Amino acid sequence: MTVEVVVIGSANADVVVRVERRPGAGETVLGSDTVLAAGGKGANAAVAAAKQEAQVALLGALGDDQHGELLRGSMSGTGVRLDLVRTTDRPTGAAYITVTPDGENTIVVSPGANSAVDVEQVEGAREAIAGAKVLLASLEVPLEAIERAVALAHEAGTRAVLNLSPVAELSPQTLAALDPLVVNEHEAQWLLDGETDLRKLLDLGPRSAVVTLGSAGALVIERDGTTEVASPKVTAVDTTGAGDAFAGALVTQLAAGDDLVAAARRAVRVAAVSVTRPGAQASYPTRGEVDSTEG
Ligand code: ADP
Numbered sequence: 550m551t552v553e554v555v556v557i558g559s560a561n562a563d564v565v566v567r568v569e570r571r572p573g574a575g576e577t578v579l580g581s582d583t584v585l586a587a588g589g590k591g592a593n594a595a596v597a598a599a600k601q602e603a604q605v606a607l608l609g610a611l612g613d614d615q616h617g618e619l620l621r622g623s624m625s626g627t628g629v630r631l632d633l634v635r636t637t638d639r640p641t642g643a644a645y646i647t648v649t650p651d652g653e654n655t656i657v658v659s660p661g662a663n664s665a666v667d668v669e670q671v672e673g674a675r676e677a678i679a680g681a682k683v684l685l686a687s688l689e690v691p692l693e694a695i696e697r698a699v700a701l702a703h704e705a706g707t708r709a710v711l712n713l714s715p716v717a718e719l720s721p722q723t724l725a726a727l728d729p730l731v732v733n734e735h736e737a738q739w740l741l742d743g744e745t746d747l748r749k750l751l752d753l754g755p756r757s758a759v760v761t762l763g764s765a766g767a768l769v770i771e772r773d774g775t776t777e778v779a780s781p782k783v784t785a786v787d788t789t790g791a792g793d794a795f796a797g798a799l800v801t802q803l804a805a806g807d808d809l810v811a812a813a814r815r816a817v818r819v820a821a822v823s824v825t826r827p828g829a830q831a832s833y834p835t836r837g838e839v840d841s842t843e844g
Contacts, residue, residue: 550632551680553804554598554605555707556797557671557698558591559663559689560624560634561642562616563829568647571655580647585616587623588829589642589663590687590714593790596830597797598685599628601819601839603804605797606630608674608698609690610662616641617662623830633674637665642689658689666690671697679705682804685796687712696723708803712796713740724754729769729809731759731796748775757809761795763788766817769810776810780817781843783825790829795820797833818844 566580587596591609598605607629611617613636620641625631642663648654671678671694678684684702686695686709695711696719702709703726712731713719716739724730730750732740737760741749748770750758758770766780798819802812818839826832 550606550630550677552604552606552630552677553682554603554685554800555608555633555674555678555681556591556595556598556605556685557608557666557690557695558594558685558687559589559642559660560587560592560607560609560611560620561589561644561658561663561689562586562619563588563644563646565646565648568649570649571647585619586828586831587620588644588790589620590689590712590793592620592624592629593793593829594685594687594712594797594800595629596624596627597794597819597823597833598801599624600833600835601798601801602836603801604630606633606677608633608666608671608677610635610637610639610665610670612637612639612641612662614641616643633677635665635670637662639665660689663690666694668693668697670694671701674698675701678702678707681707683708683710683800685710685712685800687714687793687796688717689715692717696720699723699726702726710796710800710803712792714792716740721754725756727755729757729759730755731761731799733761733792734763759799759809759813761792767795767813769813771809778810778813778817781821783821785824787827787832788824790832791820791824793829794823794833814844815839818842
């Protein structure tokens, strides 16, 4: 199997219930009907890339259960290849989300099958990683597996991109292989330990970095200069999964030969459309929909 983009990361069922207020300890409250949606950072980014017409495969793990079926359907329905997805005897990862009328949420993540992604599985995907133009990693699967995938990409000359979400301590070798490291403002602050000059991210070792700045767009940091990439002005209704849309679109463009700034310019347009619609994967635009927006 040859694809342009391999995404290593999580696939979760998002189980969402609206409540008037959250229960206290030992208490029961009634909630709305359950809304079940396909999510997880890896699956989201893979779907975003597929909708931007990248040939893309997810390297991840699912359970042999209904949530797994949901994820398989959402990914294969948008063209994500599932050849590198392992079915495990652990349940599919799930995120249990409550939303109150003020829009605040609480989330309990049960990683389940995502925890079963291991170095051996990554080794089994060696050829696909070597044959791809770009590897995209995010961090809801075990760190050893991510670091092995980045190392294989690096060895093979496949461009390695990592979205450091949720934050984790990466080895110097992994950091040095990234082109770019992608972080949001909170993750950047965590890495920089109070330092406000975002260009200092390159001192950690990556060849380049991209900091996403919410409605302000993104900052592209390269050795020879820094470029601000403004976002189109939109009315945001739901920013869930915006970072994953950005990452999926970014790697699609890099795989197609764009330079990093051009790729980021397209990625902010994709992410801007995604925040104008509810949901994560369901909010991601097709390539044609993005073409019809002003950029
Ligand atoms: P994360 O979702 O990972 O916290 P950000 O909030 O920085 O990261 O959002 C990722 C990207 O999504 C941004 O770089 C931007 O392109 C887009 N985005 C997020 N919020 C908005 C918004 N309110 N308006 C327009 N674009 C947005």
